[in-house]
Every structure is written in C-alpha cells, then in structure tokens.
Amino acid sequence: MRSGLREDTIRRIEQATGRLATQSVARMDDELVWFRELPADQRSWVTLVVQAGLQSYVDWLRSPDDVLRLTGEVFAAAPQAMARSVTLQQTVELVRESILVAEEQLPLLAGPDEAEIVSEELLRFSREIAFASARVYATAAESRGSWDDRLEALVIDSLVRGTDIGDPLPSQLAALGWRASGPITAIAGTQPDGGRSSRDALDEVHELTRRLGLDALAGVHGNRLVIVFAGAADPAAAAAQLVPLFGEGPIVISPEASEVTAASTVTRAALSGLRAVVAWPAAPRPVAADALLPERTLAGDELAREALLEAVYRPLVAAGEVLVRTVSTFLESGGALEATARALFVHANTVRYRLRRVTDVCGESPTDPRGAFTLRLALTLGRLDETG
Template sequence: MVEKEINALATVLLERVGQLAKEMAARIRAGSRDYHYDVVPAEELEEACRTHLGNALRALTGQVPVDTEAAARIGRRRALQNVPLPAVMTAYRIGVKYFWEAVLAEATTNPGVGSDMLVAAASAMWVLQDGITEAMVSGYHDAVAERLVAHEHERSALVEALLEGRSMDADAAWSAAEVLGVPRKGPFTVVAAEVPHIGRQALPEAAALLSRRGIRSAWRLRPDMQLGIVYLRTPRDLNDLTEVLRQHARQRVGVSPSYDDLCRTGEALRFAKVAMRGGDAESGAVTVFDDSPVAVAAAGAPDVMARVVTKVLGPIEALPAGDRELLLDTLDAWFDCGGSAEEAAKRLYVHPNTVRLRLRRIAERTGRSLTDPRGITELSLALRAVRQTPKPPSSTGTADTADN
C-alpha cells in the first residue's frame, strides 16, 4: 500500500517537473553564489535540474530504474567547466533539500498520507540520491583525471621538444613556458640523471621534492636518462637543487650551466650529459658543470680520454685488480685532500708514510712527477677518466705488493 502511495505521489510531481526544475535551479543559483557556480549558464543548470528530478521521480514511480549515466555526464561537464567539486556538492545538497520540500508539500495536500508513507518515501529518495550523487562524483573525477593525463602528455611533449633543441618562434616559446609553469626568461638549468633500469625513474617525485622548496621544474623520462628543466628563481635555488639531488640520487647526475632562454635548452642538455658522465661510474655523484672543470673535461671526449688513460695510467691499469685499486684510491684521496699526504692518510686510515710510498710507486710506474704541474694535470685527467668509466667484472688480485 505504501509503495503505491509513493508511486502516485511521484507521478503527480513528475507532471510538474518543468516548474520544479525552474524553482530548483533558482534555489541553487541563490544558494551557490559563494561557491563559484556562476560559470554554469542558467539554461544549462535548469536542464540539469530537470534531468535529475525526472530521473529520480521516474524511478520512484516504478517506471524505470535510476539512470546514473545522466548524473555522470553532468559531473563530467562540471569538471570541464572548472567548477570546484565542493561547489558541485553544495549545489546537490541544495537541490536535494528542495526536492524533499516539494515531496512534503505535495504530501500535505493529501490527508490520507501517513507518517509511514513519508518515512518510506524519504528512505527511497535518499537511496536514489546517493546513487545519483555517487555517479556524478565518479564522472567528475574521471574528467579531472583525463584532463590531468592530457596536460601531462602536453607537458611531456613540450619538454621533449625543448630538450631536442627544436626551433620555436616567440609564440611557441611563450606557450611552452605557460604550460610548463615557468617564466619565458630564466635562468634555467637542465638536469640529466642516469636511470637504474630502462624505464625506471632515477629521481622519483623530483618535481614534488623541488616544489616543496619553491622550485618549479618539468621532467621527461627517456630509456637511459631522466631529464629535467629547472627554473632557478634565485641564486640559492641552485644550492637547493643540488642538495635535493644529492639526497635522492642513486646513479650519476649532471647539472648544466644556467641559461636564460628556453630555446637554448637543447644546448644545455649537452652540457648536462657531459657533467653526468663526469661523475664516478656506478655512484650517486652529482656533478655541476661549472663547478667541475676537470671532471667535465675528462668526460667531454671519451675516445680521446681513453687514449690518455692508456698513455698515462697504462702501467697502473696493468697491475692486478687489488694493487691497481689501492694505488688509484690513494691518488684519488691525495687529489681530494689538496695534495696533503697527512690528510689523505686520515681518509684512508693508514700512516702518511704509506701514502708517500704509494705515490712514489705511482710516479715511478707512470713516469709522471707529483711535484710537476704538467704531470699532476695529466694524472688528474687520466684518473677522472678512469673513474667515469664502468669497469667490467674482473678477477681479484692481491694487494700485498702495492706498498712494497
């Protein structure tokens, strides 16, 4: 009996759906002024109210099941109109409140309607509205996700175009800057990071990590590298950038010199790659091009440096692996400590005389004096080139003879 009364009530309201939609739209418009809902045209809002009311009332009459697709389409439309989801939800609450008031007003015209029927009608109506609202929110989220994916694809394509050094006219450069969220003029820098495996990011969440420090950036993943264009708003940003990179890098990372014009990004990428190769192989070294002239010089011409290594360090490279690494590590520590045997000894946990003995063996084997500027320069460049080149697995040699 109650179900028939609900069906009859819904049928009567369905005959007035046009007028109810107008009133509902007006109520929503009046109650949503502070919720950015004015971007929705009046005719469109009224049509949406007519769709929702008709959908719910036909379901209450028992004619058809509720059509959630219509709600999903409206949710998508609001997302495309950039109406915030809280504003959409506010409009729905206002609309549902009006709907229930309309049901109560119609019910009071019929003296035979009892409280049991109103309870049943309320229950049925809220079930319907829950389904409609859920479909609307789902459609809204789907549209937002699609737009974000499309925007990310656009950003990725623009980053790739800039990194490849494609020529851009002024309008294209302005558009690229707008989409990437950076100014047209820099300074900028390019970051090149080795990936741990093909298709794996070297610096996951790099953009978010930098954004927390107020640094804007855009990134692109290639099979062998992850590349980023970073806007350096202040001189301190470069320090913050390198700090973040050193905290999170697990492979080599290179940072290009700064540049002012986005159209020079391709050129900066070449410098970033050279700086990346300037770091020690199989390490998380972060090499800033302008801060590491010896490293980038050694990485700039790998084929030339391979011959330099053979010429300068060939006698050391010919030693068993243990002896070779012991001497090269000692030479590396000596350079890092500014040519101080005492400081190098502290780093290596040996006596300073042990360091001097190893350095003497290096000088004897290579024919380069560690007191002659030319010999020091040649050894430094050759050592950098060795460190930058990944070593294939080799048999382990003894280290007993290196200090003898």
C-alpha cells in the same frame, strides 16, 4: 514498483521537475556567492544537471534497481569541462541546495500516506547522487593526470629537440599548472637505477619539487633524466637539492634564464654539458654547463663556442693588447713566471699583476690548470675568427 508510490503521484512529481529545477537554481543564486559569479554557459550546465537529476529521481521511483545508470545520467548532461570549472566541493554545495528544495516541495506533491515514502526515497537517491559525483571527479582527475603526463612528455621532448609542438610554450606550461614566469633552469643527468621505472623516477621528481615549492617538468630520454624548473629564489641551491633524484654519473646544471620562453635554450645547454662532461673526468658533481664551455665547444656546440668567445676572448681583447700578449706568453712558456717576464722584458711582479687582471677581466685564472686550458682554447678560437 518497489517505491510503493502510485503512478499518478509519480506523474505529478514528473510534471513539477521543471518548476523545481528553476527553484533550485534560484536558491543557489541566493545562497552561493561563487555560483552568482559563474559565466552564463556554466550556469546553464548546472541547470541541465539539476533537471537531469530530478528526472532521474522520477525514473528511480519507477525503477530503483537501475541505480548506476540513472545516477550516471545526471552528470552526463553536462560537458566534461564542468569538472574543471566547478570543483567537487562546489558540486557538493549544488547538490545540497537542490536536495533542500526537493525535500521541501516533493512531499507536498504526494498524499499524506505517501509523503514519508517520497522523503525516504529522496534520501536514498541523494546518497547515490553523492557517490555518482565522486565517481565523476575521480574519473576526471584520472583523465587529467593521463593528459598532463602526455603533454609534459611532449613539452620536454620539444625542449630537448628544440622543436615546436603547436601552442606557444607559456600556454603549454599554463595548461600544466605552471605558475612561475621566471627565472628558469634545467638540470640533466642519468636516470636513477635500482630497478625503478621511468614513471617512478618522474613521480619522485614531482613529489620533491612540490615540496620545494617549484614548478617543474621532467622527462626521461634514453638513460637521461631531464628536469626543467622555475620558482626558486636560488636556482643553484634548488638544483643541489634535486641531485638525489639522479643515478650515478655526472649531473649538469644549465645557466639561469630570466624567462620561461628560454626553456629550450637552458635544456639544450644542460644536455650539451652532459654529452661533453666525459672529457673532464675531474668535473664536480653537479657541474655548471658554463663550466664546460671548452668541452662543449670541442664537441661541436656552436652556442658554447660563441659563449666562450663572449665570456673570455672578447673581454681580454677589449682590455688591451698588453693583457692578451702577457697571458699568451705565459701559456706558451708553460706557465713559467720568470720566463714570461724575460720574454716581455718586464719584472716578474708586473707579470703577476697582469695575470691577476686577466682573472678580473674574464673570470679565468691563467695560473690554474683549468683556467689555463680555457684561456688557451678561447684565444685559439678568437684568433681563428679574426683571420677567417
């Protein structure tokens, strides 16, 4: 027996473990405010750990070479959930209070010639317990990281596909540490190239979004990188700061939604824009998904079609037939101001005024090629709806 203690001394220590565990928990209750506030089930976990620790110390005295198994058994007495409920710093405090009780009481159970040996062995054992607690939390962090990665991938996949993976989205986000309740925005583009893996790309996303103070999810689908984020005072400015995370090619920013429950809607809007942006070679980078409503509509996006009608056609109709007739005539005349004025039997300045009103009403300028294209498509769709 390497400890050099007599068996009757070890037995006295073993018989006192229950009493010492009770004293340790009582000391924790006196000294640690946060411990007093723990729920009853978590306090019982701590009691189990203390009892296991004292029993492992007894086994250590009998077989000190079996250090890894003995110290590992201490934390096996509590469920893995304890590592999420009690922090490493708090565990250090619990171990310290337990050791202080042991240092006071254990030497009293040995004879004068063995008290020093008991104290020395306790010092060695407490060092190994500290290493064991660090291993527990390192393993828990590693497992948590892997679990978070899998959940994040599932959530992003559900947002991309518009499917449900079980729990409500706010619960899934909360499990990933998401704090913001809105607004929420999505940005989509190509995965960065240069030989970097998808894992490297996602790590870069999380590093940058943390620095920007954003809550964010990210995923790689095929060659597309999708980022969903919240917590930005100015989502457009935040999205602009995320542009370096993407590879070459277009980048599309979704409209902002006020609630996290709209995460799927904004994600699909960004991806719809990314599919359709090829039809607008001169699109800015990044480009808003709403700026691509014509291309998205032509690509078969029904949500974009409805949004285009709501943003352009219906406001024009509500503003009166005069504006609708003026802009229609202007477009049919190839954007010729004088020809439009003659067709409508009005002065050219009247046409100019009405065209400015069109811009004020729906946000699209008939004199701008892009605006003219959007207006022509919106009018066409609106008329088809009315006749349908």
